[in-house]
Amino acid sequence: MARKTATMDPGPDAPAGAVPGLDRLPAGPALFVGRRAELAALRAAAARPATGRSPVLVLAGRPGSGRTTLAVRFARTAAVDHPDGVLFARLSAPDGGRVAPARAARLLLEQLDPEAPVPLPGATEDGRDEPACVALREALAGRRVLLVLDDVRDAGQLWPLLADEPGCLVLATTAGPLTGIEDIDPVILGGLDRQASGELLADLVGGTRISCDPVGGADLAEACAARPAALRLMAGWLRGDPKAAVTEAARELTRVVGEESARSAAPKGDGEKAEKPAKPVQGAKSGKPGKPGKSAQGVKSAQAAVPGKPVQGVKSAQAAVPGKPVQGAKSAQAAVPAKPGKAPKASPPGEGPAEGLAPEPAAGETAGEQAAWVKPGPEPAEPVPVPDSDPLIGAFTLLYGTLPAAQARMLRTLTLAPAQTADPRTASALVGCPAPEAAATLAALAERELLGQEAPAADGSSRYRVPGRLYPRLVRLREQEDRPAETELARARLLERLVRLTESARALLDPEAGTAPDPLPAALRLGSPEHAREWLLGERDLLLGAVADAIGQGDLDGSAGRLVTALLRALPLTGAAAPADLYRLHELVLTVAERHGRPRRASAALLNLGDLQAAAGRWEQAVTHYRAALEHARTAGDEPLCARALEGAAGCHRALGDAVRAADWYGRALGLRQSMGEPAAEARLLARVAEAHTAQRRFDEADREYRAALAVLRRLGDERGREAVGAALADLRERVDAGW
Structure with a gap:
């Protein structure tokens, strides 16, 4: 039988007009059957009147139950009611890693308005007051937007993204409970009928x-x-x-x-822990596992689907765990029992309040207002595993055993791709084959249901993703079947390919930047400046992820450093490079510099971070970076970097209205510039010191500094500078004469 093309069938209820953002949704499988009751339940819930915050719909189900496919199906049919667009973000990595709300908020902001600046990271990545989360909620005000949040791990990821806008609708998929947010009546996905x-x-x-x-x-x-x-x-x-x-x-x-x-039940050898069977949800009446014909229609409970036991026909108001009822919740989500005598986990420095605990109210927000958003709940749930005895793993094992060697190797190696997402360019680099061959292999794997199809790349080429439900098993197979040297070589090839592509994009966007890199093979080449710009912006998050992964592992810092340098040069040429992206890159440079004991490079990275914070008006954070840069510069014995750090910190104190500290830091920078013999910088700093003295009403000192600056500028022949300083001096004397 000829297979249908792997594109999402929009369905009979799909909107006729184009709604912004529909192309961001995963393509999904071509065939969609069943789930009529679940779709009807979602539509009924979406039609209910909403007040206050954005209403939340939840699809809960075990890995492989089709929750993402159903969410995309619903989003395509409901998009007509949300003309301002559809936003999509995954809140879990395939390995079960938890995506911080701030990172998800930045991604959603970029989708909502690509031209708008995305706020820099704040002191916390998880709090409701994190700048990106605040900016997202403000941007959603007055709009009708549908947010599809896939694979949400816990309520702590969700509530910072909820805006005070009832016109927006949030659809979240999850494998576990989302306790802590009121008015959630999830649809539980069991098996198909x-x-x-x-x-x-x-x-x-x-x-x-x-x-x-x-x-x-x-x-x-x-x-x-x-x-x-x-x-x-x-x-x-x-x-x-x-x-x-x-x-x-x-x-x-x-x-x-x-x-x-x-095999799972057999005793493990030394150093291994036997896997514990999943605990069934207590207090629920469910059908037999795997029994088709029982849909989740009319479910009023919000239980998490437990591996090995589908939740069907649930009638309980809540899945009660002995000793820990769910308080204040209208839905029936499974609660996690608290361990006796164990205090909640404290959050690590810079990561905000512990998940599941109500954070301190934000400025201007009362405790009562905050309670309407989130109630104290359990700590973040662990990733829901797919046990080896699961039919999903059994089916994968059978199918994997029939794959040709080239396809099996490609499938294993794709777990090394950034975000486990690849197009023919990155896949060919990972396995070391031509791009057309990689494209054919990817299509064959998708044909056999082993890869999910993502939204196309900027040039229209297909993109695929390793399903999260298969990722742990594929990593295990890669570790068993591939030598470590082969894995490291694949990662190195990927980074080098991304470096060449980024440098090629830069050469197209700025032909006068220098010598163009060696041309790429025709199948990999970026054809035009517009193509290069679209590729950089479309793959920006994956490029940043590739750098972060490489630097996190620490064994390919050289290649990762070249990619960082290429991105820092190329992204600003797009005209839409967000300061948040540059901030992430400079943070990665700092990580590598400190790891290898390079204080000069660490100081430069900290100065760049301080400059980005200062440009955003976040003066306290900028001062912190400038002070750290000064310490590294002193360690390296680099006077120019010391002077730049001193001047940057002085500017921050000046912006904060602290004239005393501003004068002190400007004075230290002035002494250093004078010893280095830099008259232009000396004149500039003399004027800055004079301004600080004026703010302190130390008019005699200010007059003296202005006259000294004029003398330096006269020697330099800088007429424009003399006019500016002369005007400032005249204004000072006029104010003194007027008794100011």
């Missing part, structure tokens, strides 16, 4: 094979727990072996799941 499971298998495998063996089809659906992801993987296995019977597929899957379950 019997009819939908049969339709999905028939469409993916071929109607004849399924219709000729309806019992085998039902057995296969039951072995897959009727979950869409497992069904798709088994359909890929059947397509790869046209002679295999559907009954055989069900039998093989049952065998593999049994073997994996026995």
Whole structure:
């Protein structure tokens, strides 16, 4: 049977007009079946009148239950009611890492208005008062926007993004409970019903094979727990072996799941911990696991879907855990029991309040107003794992075993890609093959349901992503089957490819910048300045992620440093480089410099960070950076860097209205510039000291400094400078004569 193209079917209810941001949603699978009750529940919830903050819809389900696909489906049909656009962000990495709310807010702000400046990071990445979160909430005021937040780990990620705008709608998908936010009545995703499971298998495998063996089809659906992801993987296995019977597929899957379950239950060797089976949600009436035909229609509970036990037909008002009821919540989310005698975790320095605890009210916000947003809840939930005995892992194991060596290697190696997302350019670098060959391999893996399709790249080329539900198993396979040297070489090739692409984009955007780099192969080449600009902006987050990953591991600092340098030179040429991006890059430079004991480079990075903070009017933060830069510069014995740090700190004190400290720091910078023999800087600093003395009403000293500056400027022949300083001196004397 010929497969349908892997693009999202918008459905019969899709809006006719173009709504901004629809192209940012994941492409998703071509085939969509079932979930009528869940879609109806979402539409009914979205239609309810809202007041105060933005209403929140939640889709809860285990990995592989199709929650992201359903969320995208709903977003495409509901976009017509949100003409100001659709925003999309993932709040978890494939490895289960938690994305800070501030980072998600910056991504959403860029989508909302690419030309608007994104605030620099604040002192905390998780608090409601973090600048990016505040800016997002302010930007959403008065708009009708649909925010799709995928794979939310806990309520602490969600509540800082909720605006006081009932016209906006937030749709969040999650695998765990979201306790702490009121008025959430989630839709729980279990398995597909019997009819939908049969339709999905028939469409993916071929109607004849399924219709000729309806019992085998039902057995296969039951072995897959009727979950869409497992069904798709088994359909890929059947397509790869046209002679295999559907009954055989069900039998093989049952065998593999049994073997994996026995292996997981077996005692572990030294240094290994036996995996604990997932605890079922207590106080809930659920159907049998894997039994198709029971949808989550009418569910009034917000339980987290527990691996190994789908939540179906829940009737309880809340999933009560002994000793810890959920207080003040209208939904029935599973609560995490508090450990006796254990205080809540303190937040690390610079990371804001501990998750799940109500933070201190922001300035101007009363405790009552804050309580309307979030109530004390559990600490952040751990990532919901996919146990080895899960049918999803069994289906993957069967399908992976049938892959050609080249496809299996590509699939394993894609776990090294930034954000586990790749196009033919990055995939070819990772495995060391031509780009057309990489494109064909990526398409083949997507055809077999092993990769998810993302929104296209700026040049229209396809982009793919390793599903988070498969990521841990693929990492384990990579560590088992690939030598460490091969993995390091793949990462090095990727960084070098990104360096060459970035340098090529810079050469196109600024032909007069210098010698153009060696041309890339035709399949990788950026064709025009506009193409280069779109590539830089479209791949900006992935480029920054690649640098951060490399520097975090610490073994490829040379290649990572070249990529940082290339990005610092190229991004400003786009005309839309956010200061927040440059800030992240300079932070990475600082990390590498301090790691390798290079105080001069660390000082330069801190000066750049201070300049960005000062440009944003955040003077206290800028002073902190300038002081740290001064210490590094003194260690390196670099007088120019010392002088620059002194002058920067003085400017911050001047902006803060602290004339005494400003005069002191300007005076120290002046003495250093004089010893270095820099008359132009000397004249500038003399004028600055005079201004500080004037603010302190020390008019005689100010008059003397202005006259000294005029003398230096006269020697330099700087007529324009003499006019400016002369005007300032005349104004000072006029004020003194007037008794000011």
